[in-house]
Amino acid sequence: MSANLQRTPLAGTGGDFSSPVVSYPSYVGGQDVPGDRWVYVLDSGALMDDVFGSLTLKRKLERGEMIPDVLPASVVGRVARADRDTVQKSLEAASDAAARWARFPLEVRLDEMGALLHRSIADHAADIVDVLVQEGHPLALARWQVSGMLHGVSPETISFYRSQMVQEYPHGSRRLLVRRCADGVVCLNPPHNAPLSSAMLGATSLMAGNALVVRAPRSAPLGVMFAMREVVRPVLDKLGAPPGTLNVVCGEPAPMLAAWLKSPLVNDVLYFGDSDRGLDFQNRCVQAGKKPILELAGNDAVVVWKDADLELAAEALTESFFGSGQLCMVPNQVLVHPAVADELLHALVRHIGHIRPGLAREEDVLLSPVLRNEKFFDCLADAKGKGAEVVCGGHAMQADETRDAAGMFLEPTVVLVHGLDQAREVQAVRHETFFPLLPVIVPDPAPDAVLLEQFTAFVNSNAYGLRNSVWAQDPDVVAHFVEEIRQGGLLKVNDSHLGFLPFLPSHGGTGLTGGVFGEANYPILRTSHLQGVSIANGIRPRAAVFGT
Template sequence: MVNYSGLDSQFIGGQWKKGTGSSTIDLTNPYTQEKIASFQSASVNDVDEAYQAANSTQEKWAGVNAFERSRIINEAARIMEVRRKELVELLIEDGGSTFIKANVEVDFCIAITRHAASFPFHVEATSPPSIVPGKKNKVFRMPLGVVGVIGPFNFPMYLAMRSVAPALAVGNGVVLKPDSQTALSGGTVLGKIFEEAGVPAGVLNVVVPDIGEIGDAFVEHPIPRMISFTGSTGVGRHIGEICGRMIKKVVLELGGNNPFVVLKDADIERAVEGAAFGKYMHSGQICMAVNRIIVHQDIYEEFSNKYVEFTKKIKVGNPSNEDTLIGPLINHKAVGRILGEVEKAKEEGAVVLLEGSVDGNVMSPYILKGTNEMSTAKNEMFGPVVTIIPAASEEEALRIANDTEYGLSGSVHAGTVEKAMAFAQKMETGMVHINDQSVNDEPLVAFGGVKGSGVGRFGGDWSLDEFTTFKWISVQEEKRQYPF
């Protein structure tokens, strides 16, 4: 076990210290269920202190030379490269990541941080021409000020980093609140990385509160001009309502009910492999994970049989083993929730094609045949459960795919790219992947959803836009003739 002493503290104003909250937050390894760290929770006063620290240092940080800010962000990426093994072990112990998934997550973190290091050179002014005689315009891209970031438990390090790195790079102050279940890998380790990289004290702060104790204080605090939230749609709606009332900018990356569509002329073996990876990576605990497989009825039986047989070969168990794809769920409450959904689907008429089993927090796959109205198809499973749904035609497959409140990711397999592209353009999702699976993320591409899956985009210049604002300043160089 890695020694986490020193990371089990709040990081506020450049100081590592105990929280002043009334709760103790214990972190446990989801696989072994051993306690690995314990935090004294952050109080409302700690949250306020963190925001005050970010606010008091932000302007000076924004004034740091662009080359120096870029160097510091690149140094954070270098630290992650050097400490890859340590970070992988942390992700395995703190959140139950498999060895495969943890390495992918570290790669994502390094890539998004490297890209963010270019952002300081793009916080610049443009000079649009004016329709007014004698006027010169300047439009300045500027940091927002202070950004509050709320991270989830499933890809804790990356889904925090994709907000923290761009926000810092453009000159914002940041307060990060990780999910308390993964407070090390999603929170304090980022504070340590950027501290060592040279981000000035107070610019980045990490707080680990008990939400039952602080309520909405993190979002409602008057200092942050933006909240970046990744998590469930229900919580996202609540945060969006608060930010709307307080006129704060908000980015919401929420849940998904992602369809994997297999048309009649698809390459079945290729589709089977893609659907398996897209479903079982990190035990299905990914917002982009395949939740429903929609297959043309003429190839349904062949696809289902091959998918079941392929799934039986997938390694389930100890996440530290390099060939394990399915490790533990985050906690036993998640196991109970998913088993309840499976039992409900059975009562609704679902046919079990592969019966899973449970060992501690580890769940082996369940494969069901059903309809889009069944519990496991209507709801995001966030676990190794998938419903395969037959469709009589391409039109019906599209209707089923779009019949959900969510719209994050999806994929379609077809005999020709042209057919798949036409289908993909009609899918109501923010992202579609042709002849691949639904779990994709790249640093230079727009990432985000529609409908109940959120608002805003991460990646490339979309992140630059999300974490900055614009100010128009004009100069009237000649006396203006007013119409009076």
Template sequence: MISYAQYIDGKDVEGQRWTYVVRASALLRDVDSAFNLKRGLELGRTTEITDDVVARCAVGTVADSDRALEAARRASRAYRLLPQETRSRIMLEFNEALTARADELIDLLIAEGHPRRLAQWEVSGMLRGTDEATIRWYESQLRQSFEVEGKPLELVRKPDGVVCVNPPQNAAGSNSTMAVFALLVGNAVVVKAPRSSPLGVMFVFRDVLAPILERHGAPPGTLNVVCGNAGGILRSWVTSPLVDDILFFGDSEAGLKLGEECLANGKKAILELAGNDGFVVWRDADLDAAARALEECFYGSSQICMVPKYAVLHPEIADEFTRIFLDRVRTLRPGYPEDPETLLSPVLKVDKFFDFIAEAREAGGEVLCGGQRVDVDGEPSTRGMFCEPTVVRVDGLQRAGGLSLVREETFFPLLPLVVPESAPDEQLFERVVDFVDGNLYGLRNSLWTGDPDLARHFAESVTNGGTLKINDSHIGFNSVLSTHGGTGRTGGPYGELNYAGLRTSHLQGISWGDGDPRPLDPRVLTAGETAGERARG
């Protein structure tokens, strides 16, 4: 069994108690026995450690978080002075170390309940998002030098100071990696590991990153990892004078409210909230390739922000594409996370799943497949932890826009296929663009088409979202392009493609003079009058 303490001010710090990670497959085999084992260990009713107990992590208090903030504030003053070359080297070595230990991390994520294919995808994003091409691009943005009329000028991004990171429970390990970009630009960080899924976070920061920081002379307190009550710790972050930025992952309602509270307390909120991604298939698309890409919507039973949540199909290919897509969907089955063929995860919001289906049916939507609650073997069960991958056809953009399964983020395997009314292509194109841009959320959007001119027109027309994919994997990651970020209810009023290193820093201009103060532009001085004479006058 792995055991992690909290990590504060360069030291391992015990908590008041432990939270235990019981292998997810054990919960699927016998939920009552596995849950009783977990709770028994946490409450001290048993000391039996079976093979299904993977790890334990110390759970601390708000006071532990406050000590971490104090350590981070002290460290930030010295860490920001490390040369950028050193901070970049830390990030590149982090990428190298994570690459070498990727299989270990994948196994830990599987133990926490991530299907192997999902865990592999998450780790691929962590590696692509911190690769050398991305780090070098960041360097190009952090300092720029100019010379104008013989005067040296600089634009430099300076770290904000102390950045606190609250990753989501459903993908804590991978999303918490955004903190490394705050470190890249010179901030100190405090990361809160969720009590329900702390293992990936602890591994990434305690086992992989902390030794690299220490080796390069980062002061103690540069990195801190705590675990505790989310509400109490977040409240302390919002009100603490030691905190500059809060990177928050969560649902839109809670995140937007937190953003208001941060603003009222003079802090910068960087929000990664819900997603409701659009996926457009035009009449000249490669339908087989588009269907493979749209299947990504069911990764983790769609309980991931950046998977497609609705598709818009050109009327001319709607029937053919639907047939191809359904052939793929019907092969998807629940299973244990260790199984490399498993794509689905247990579903948390089962009630809304059935509510959304019922609403769609009442409005004339057609359920094409799925719609039931099932167990790990795929058999119908009122107590099953899974939901069948479900596809609903909705005809008409206006009708679709009024339905919850299209208008809101769905966090369960329910995909609406929206078929607009037939119209000339130019009119239809404009209606589809308006539909995509009218989405209240804005994480990612996709287009599949064989027409390069239409693809370019779409790319220039659509403003919604932080990322736009053209004939590409919707969930795939690319060097330089940030893995996160969006507009609307996804990123809040300041949302965009989220380069966390830029968002946790601020731009400062530096002018290097020659010792002769000249506050006025010499072009406005009268003939024969020197700047010194004008100043004395």
């Protein structure tokens, strides 16, 4: 942990804890709310060294079965578990604050907050990276997440938000406004694989004038608490936001989501999760009168045309294996022109040789442990059983890359799928895999005009719709794909699939990715609603109605 991140002694558990760790109570209505039960956070390196021992220690601490005089160095923090009363108070505090915060001028909520939040993220970048690494994110990917946070509140992106939040048009003696108004109380349920960065994404809903309640997940609560309390809260305090504008509580998802749905105080729920549960939750939200904003699974497609820069395309495709594929926005399937398929595969295998496992804190590590790998091997067997060929990988391994069935890592694996007609019968093509397995689909040879239509139809028929990307040089081919690929929240051409950019969304999509209301996800826009306003002076109502 970097020197900038303060560690405070534990207190209030009945034991004499002399080992300092980061300790966060619930944060409700601008106040710390202590709890009598805690979630303990262990360093990811300790988990790799001894998974069973570390998880046993965590379980005993959380159950109160052991209260040591000194905590092991592997324990880096703890977060209070919110009880039912604390959860209810967080909703009440948000409801009390929402209307008052929404009255703050847009210049304050958006322009000033955006600039202050950008500066706060930059100032805390080293600490954010440190917390992410402790949670198990490889160092390079922790830095990538920080870059996304900065782009999300960059001056360019804030200027785009400004253009969308209010527009004014003179019309005779009238002023006509089209503006977005805050929905009210927004509740945020981040995912277990990237809770900190997802919470920071959701925090931009504050700029619309909403009040926010964030659930810090029990699987990784420390990063969410740190980001909300040390990065976002000081910005709100500096702006004079009312207490309750931001609230952060840790707890189990099911009872907290149920409380949010039941409460008449909640307007929107920003939900991250898998598609099956997410779509079910969408229906529950609608029945309860809440707006569901879903961030679910991705199954991103990459198209590689015959004139693509194959070296750059292969380099971009290795992003599929970053974090061992446990990121929703990595490439999940590749559709390659048959004329260059062999050359692309050779280049891809060569680039994969630089993707290595190891401790999260090591500079060049990009693979993360996969604690349960049986689904990987089931999916691989399914692909092979349906005619796919294993190009590389296919085994578990240790951190030193030695193949070992008991290893915590999986080799980056590429399978070759022949033909489009049956490709979607392969599980790894049909659904998000969430591990390092990349299917490369090679259609049967056909005229380019036919292949263009086949490629476009295949991408658009994907049930998911987060990101898609295309590698091609011919301007007419590029124009065809840009015009015809309308499925998904983001389309990138000849670019990193994962890289963040100003103006453009980092999340959001269609189909099984975003549900029936899915689209590119700018939380400031998704958690607000359009309203038209006419301000007249000296207008005769009858004349306005009948034109006389």
